[in-house]
Amino acid sequence: MPAFDYKSGELCCEQVPLAKIAGEVGTPVYVYSRGEIERAYQAFDAALASVPHEICYAVKACSTLGVLGVLVQLGAGADIVSIGELYRWLKAGGSAEHVVFSGVGKTEAEMRTALEAGIGCFNVESAEELELLARVAASLGKRAPVSIRVNPDVDPQTHPYISTGLKQNKFGVSMTEAIPLLRDPRDGIEIVGLDCHIGSQLVKTAPFVDAIARLVALVQQHGIRLRHVDIGGGLGIDYGKGDGAPPSPAEYGAAVLAALAPLTSRGVKVVVEPGRAIVGAAGALVTRVLYRKRNDAKHFTIVDAAMNDLMRPALYNSFHPIQAVRHADRATVTTDVVGPICETGDFFARDRELPELEPGELVSIGAAGAYGAAMSSNYNTRPRAAEVLVAGDAFSIIRSRETYEQLVANERL
Numbered sequence: 001m002p003a004f005d006y007k008s009g010e011l012c013c014e015q016v017p018l019a020k021i022a023g024e025v026g027t028p029v030y031v032y033s034r035g036e037i038e039r040a041y042q043a044f045d046a047a048l049a050s051v052p053h054e055i056c057y058a059v060k061a062c063s064t065l066g067v068l069g070v071l072v073q074l075g076a077g078a079d080i081v082s083i084g085e086l087y088r089w090l091k092a093g094g095s096a097e098h099v100v101f102s103g104v105g106k107t108e109a110e111m112r113t114a115l116e117a118g119i120g121c122f123n124v125e126s127a128e129e130l131e132l133l134a135r136v137a138a139s140l141g142k143r144a145p146v147s148i149r150v151n152p153d154v155d156p157q158t159h160p161y162i163s164t165g166l167k168q169n170k171f172g173v174s175m176t177e178a179i180p181l182l183r184d185p186r187d188g189i190e191i192v193g194l195d196c197h198i199g200s201q202l203v204k205t206a207p208f209v210d211a212i213a214r215l216v217a218l219v220q221q222h223g224i225r226l227r228h229v230d231i232g233g234g235l236g237i238d239y240g241k242g243d244g245a246p247p248s249p250a251e252y253g254a255a256v257l258a259a260l261a262p263l264t265s266r267g268v269k270v271v272v273e274p275g276r277a278i279v280g281a282a283g284a285l286v287t288r289v290l291y292r293k294r295n296d297a298k299h300f301t302i303v304d305a306a307m308n309d310l311m312r313p314a315l316y317n318s319f320h321p322i323q324a325v326r327h328a329d330r331a332t333v334t335t336d337v338v339g340p341i342c343e344t345g346d347f348f349a350r351d352r353e354l355p356e357l358e359p360g361e362l363v364s365i366g367a368a369g370a371y372g373a374a375m376s377s378n379y380n381t382r383p384r385a386a387e388v389l390v391a392g393d394a395f396s397i398i399r400s401r402e403t404y405e406q407l408v409a410n411e412r413l
């Protein structure tokens with residue numbers, strides 16, 4: 001059963017009508033289905049069940065404590081890209097041991113904090129980073145567990161802003177540069193893994209398989225010993241554009257495990273870092289229609305959410321499904337769904353055929369669980385939206401709407 005569906009003409013998250021949440025919490029509000037997060041996580045877990053594996057949820061996709069808490073309870077590890085994310089993960093009850101730390105720009109202070117916390121692995125992205133990490137770890141009398149992130153130079157066939165595995169991208173080290181780093185024994189470092197992450201919102205398994213084949217060849221040709229191989233995240237979700245569904249976690253699992261067989265048969269553990277595929281479909285942004293207007297060229301539906309709440313359409317021109325919360329037979333109109341911010345980029349949909357929406361009525365912007373709330377901002381001094389977690393017929397506020405006082409709390413005249 002989908003996480004968001006109509007019951008008696010009312011769009012619900014699990015058993016809770018979105019109108020009930022909006023009535024109590026106000027709009028705009030992010031609503032997440034706990035059941036859908038669990039289902040997606042378990043689908044990954046089942047897809048990789050035939051080998052030792054670890055699912056390190058990419059915290060950046062949705063880092064609200066209440067969502068992280070669900071992942072902690074499911075037994076997930078975490079892929080973090082800052083000490084701020086480690087702070088959140090530990091606060092949500094996660095353990096440091098199951099954390100991998102990615103990112104091209106880890107600072108010395110971040111390395112120290114992560115070492116002191118005892119994280120599972122540093123995914124190192126350059127020779128200079130490895131050098132510094134070795135020094136910091138040695139100064140603490142520790143050995144940092146390290147995986148080298150390679151850039152396999154494969155085209156993930158996704159939006160250029162979220163392609164990461166091409167040689168013109170800033171991520172990882174080249175296959176040739178990786179060899180000495182993987183071999184080089186030095187104080188303060190223990191090489192435990194090899195990793196890659198080639199991009200996000202991938203809708204085919206072929207780029208994953210190509211990247212893995214290159215990693216496997218590197219390991220085999222150079223006799224590299226590893227405890228784990230981390231193939232990153234990147235599996236796409238269906239945004240309802242009608243251009244075909246991406247592979248399911250089961251299809252993804254079958255494809256990547258076949259490619260990884262030369263390593264897993266030697267006992268190498270598989271690590272994955274999915275973000276979007278775990279939380280994307282589980283979240284919607286619920287907003288209220290303020291006004292409609294038509295000019296010579298267009299019809300506009302103005303809602304109370306804006307690009308500061310969900311910036312994906314503005315940043316990537318991305319498509320999100322939009323539904324009226326109240327289902328009724330009515331005429332449709334081709335409209336631009338836009339927010340109140342004074343930028344033409346402040347839109348959620350362009351030239352979309354939707355049921356004619358009236359002022360005051362609620363609209364759900366779907367598939368917004370990943371990179372929605374997490375990328376929201378206070379632009380235009382707009383308090384960030386409240387966030388709600390639904391489980392069955394109950395819901396709880398996992399983040400209250402910000403107050404104006406909170407917005408200026410760190411400022412001085």
Ligand code: LLP
Nearest residue numbers: 058102197200201233234273274275276371
């Ligand atoms: N691992 C690493 C090292 C990453 O950089 C990312 C995402 C992930 C895992 C998780 O990827 P996922 O499974 O979610 O595709 N803001 C963009 C997406 C940026 C992805 C950045 N890296 C968007 O809204 O589409």
